[in-house]
Amino acid sequence: MFFLSDKLKTKTLNTVTKEKFMSQKEWIEVGLIEDIPSLGARVVETSNGNVGVFRTAEDEVFALRDSCPHKGGPLSQGIVHGKRVTCPLHNWVLELDSGAVIAPDEGCVASYPVKIENGKVFLNLQAN
Amino acid sequence: MNETKEKLVLIGNGMAGVRALEELLKIEPNKYDITVFGAEPYGNYNRILLSPVLAGEKTVDDIMLNDEQWYVDNGITLHKGKEIVDIDRRGRTVFASDGTTAEYDRLLLATGSNPFIIPVPGNDLNSVISFRDIQDVDVMLAASKKYKNAVVIGGGLLGLEAANGLMLQGMHVTVVHLNDTLMERQLDSEAGGMLRLSLEERGLNFLMEASTVAILGDQHVTGVKFADGSEIAADLVVMAVGIKPNIALAQKVGIHCERGVVVNDTMQTYDPRVYAVGECVQHRGLAYGLVAPLFEQAKVCANHLAHMGYSRYEGSITSTKLKVTGIDLFSAGDFIGDESTENIIMKDVARGVYKKIVIKDNRIQGSVMYGDTVDGAWYFQLLRDNTDISDIRDHLMFGQSHLGDSGHGGQNAAAAMSDEMEVCGCNGVCKGDIITAITKKGLFTLDDVRAHTKASSSCGSCTGLVEQILASTLGGDYSAAPHSKPLCKCTDFSHDEVQAAIKENKLTSIRETMNYLKWKSPDGCAACRPALNYYVLAYHPGEAKDDPQSRYINERAHANIQKDGTYSVIPRMWGGVTNSAELRAIADVADKYNVPTVKVTGGQRIDLLGVKKEQLKPIWADLNNVGFVSGHGYGKALRTVKTCVGSEWCRFGTQDSTTLGVRLEEVTWGSWMPHKFKMAVSGCPRNCAEATIKDFGVVCVDSGYELHVGGNAGIKVRATDLLCKVETEEQVIEYSNAFVQLYREHAHYLERTAPWIERVGLSYVKEHVVDNAESRKLLSDRFLESQKYVQKDPWAERASEGVQQHEFVSLMRVS
Ligand code: SRM
Ligand SMILES: Cc1cc2nc3c(=O)[nH]c(=O)nc-3n(C[C@H](O)[C@H](O)[C@H](O)COP(=O)(O)OP(=O)(O)OC[C@H]3O[C@@H](n4cnc5c(N)ncnc54)[C@H](O)[C@@H]3O)c2cc1C
């Protein structure tokens, strides 16, 4: 059998209700910066689909809708480099800050404001 | 803000100089205020394509590379139609003939070359011209409307292209050549003879071994006179007898010149503020007259202008094609040979095909091809890679395509394809799309075409076709790929150089490697990071730490991502053998987790498809409970070991192939490889396990075991080469270990055994694995040592030992 470690158990159960979310005036705390691997990403599930939360080598954090403008690939599963991510399905490259696709491919995905306070990551689900 | 920028002035608005600017803008867009002077009254155009313009196949607009808007968009000041006549090197100022001046911090000379005008009386008459720029083409096109007879002096590349063009414009054309062979610098006399014949059939006339002594006429040309006293009529004379580097300006201002402006490996002249690239340059004694080497020079020059300061130009090997539509001709390297070389020659006059390959010490020195040039690019690659061809010598002449290809209906000659035919089966790109992209977007390299059209960017099997289309569309030598190819855009170093650096300097992490080799991007890209991660792990097992963030998602999640973002789970089924308990466990898992599809794979095991990421850990745990481990169906690693029933059951079986397969899988599983690796063991030469299309295959025979290597059944089918025969199972295992380790240490990341062996040669493998017992043992020992660190089931580590947990759960759910 398998067991979730205690720490993770609390994490998975860390579900925020919509009401609570609204009352937080849009900024919602999604976890600690350490929860996201450097040059990696984690997913925040929302009723409107997943949001990928990315961390760069410089510890900047960005959030994009987790769906590649090409064929919907999960960007959070890609490889992060600089301030960009390469989609895992067909290697399109996107800017993490704007969600824009790097030429010569074309397209754009929604990006969301993120702020970090005392090592805590806050996400705002009103798209930029 | 501009005051702080350095000033860069380019003299010569041609192909090499502007390419250097483009390369510079790519890496350092804001370093310089750039000013360009060009004697010609245009933006930057593709000089190579003047021939098709003359032939009426293209217009001047078609061949513009950078129009004037490009200069504006990039903040470059363009002085077109202004020739620089002087340079004050102390005061760092250039002077144009019309009085315009510009100051510089750095200066780039790219003045190209001048056509050679033969010193005979009458060479300055009206309608005596050369073939170098748009103006020349305009004069020729105008003449073709008014006059009848054209004489082209010079039967080289340029002369023939000019003659062909004029003929297509309706003129009666005679080519006068001093030598007895056309294009003697590119062709041997056989190929030159065939070329002449077919040009004669098209309507060109030739006067061979004819030495011009005078151009006749009063003001306008009327004829040409030769050393033997004969004369022919002419209303237009085109001189195409060669070019000489345009060094007049450099010489005048005291920059050291010999035949060309002398530069070092960083493209600097003797004045360190002054760089030079292109046809005006002399590098290590050589001046080049084709664009491929000039583009390499431009890249190196940009690297130094950007103060990156590590790239070097080390000279080029060139290849040529003639751009006369309908005539296929290719030559590269030293194609004449001498006493020390051997030639392989194929001649079929009826089909109009001639091929010659010059070989020395089992390596290609050069080749000439006429009539069928499909394999030109392949030979050129073998030449530049210095590949030992002894193992493929017997079929070398028949080309690469005999190896088989899937996915494009056996099509391997782009020329025979119509525009609507599909070239890239993965991305649905037709020949016409590729041609349009090349001409409209000014693409030059395979990488450009991949980026813009996606053709050959997925499985890569159509790369050869795309290269052919590039070559025939650009006409000229498009092969701008430098002879050692950088690993990716983040570095100028090749795989070999990076591997050597990691091995010799004990670099045990990606970061260390990037620092040591001065990577150009802060943390690499999706191409180099997985390669570096593999290399540090392969060379320093036990010391280097794996970096999951530098692996593709499949290897990070230990499952294959599917198009809908779900995953597939393939447990290892040792040698394809299973039992009722295992099958029951798989059935239970399928029921418990509602797995949508259960499928038997092409590799003798079972695939559970459509699994959600959060289900992976519990499924693995359930599978682990009955003893299953990961099948690495997602990894650059050992995949399957296919076996047949062998002597246990089969009436023909000579050895216990099933047990041997299981043993091989037990030793080899878990190891990371440059690419995926498949094995098979067949119990007799009927070969039911298809061992001869595997990376490592064993065919059992009565007297022992045949070992086969380098097979591939995927994109390009390649049957194995026989490595050797051994007598015992123990030997099979030792040879297999040694072979795997040689491959792990020497192949480039993402290079399967088939292309690897074609690159290094089977003899090389035999030398290390068969002929030398000591080296075989060392390789095998190194492999076993590295296996100690990796033979842990990655599924168990994640399902029950707490490794990489963040990979499998969401950070949060907002409901
Ligand atoms: C599942 C399977 C098809 C099946 O349903 O049978 C399969 C599925 C895929 N193959 Fe395969 N291959 C499968 C057997 C094969 C075979 C047959 C074999 O192994 O006997 C071949 C030809 C043999 C060979 O490799 O020489 C094969 C040649 C390829 C290739 C071309 C490799 C090449 O070097 O030419 C690719 C592309 C690549 O690796 O870059 C590929 C890639 C893939 C990928 C990983 C495509 C991708 O990147 O997502 C597919 C993953 C599907 C998935 O998510 O599970 N697959 N693939 C087979 C898994 C076998 C296993 O048990 O692990
Ligand atoms: C008809 C034709 C067909 C060709 N076909 C092929 C082919 O198939 N494959 C191939 O690889 N190569 C081919 N080439 C050769 C290729 O075009 C040249 O190698 C390449 O253009 C050289 O580049 P460059 O920048 O050194 O010189 P250029 O492109 O000639 O540019 C030099 C520029 O500098 C200008 N200039 C010179 N002096 C001054 C000055 N003092 N002040 C201001 N401007 C100045 C000139 O006007 C010119 O525009 C062909 C050439 C021609 C003419």
Ligand code: SF4
């Ligand atoms: S499983 Fe293999 S052959 Fe089938 S679509 Fe995927 S990659 Fe192509």
Ligand code: FES
């Ligand atoms: S879905 Fe992202 S590149 Fe295709």
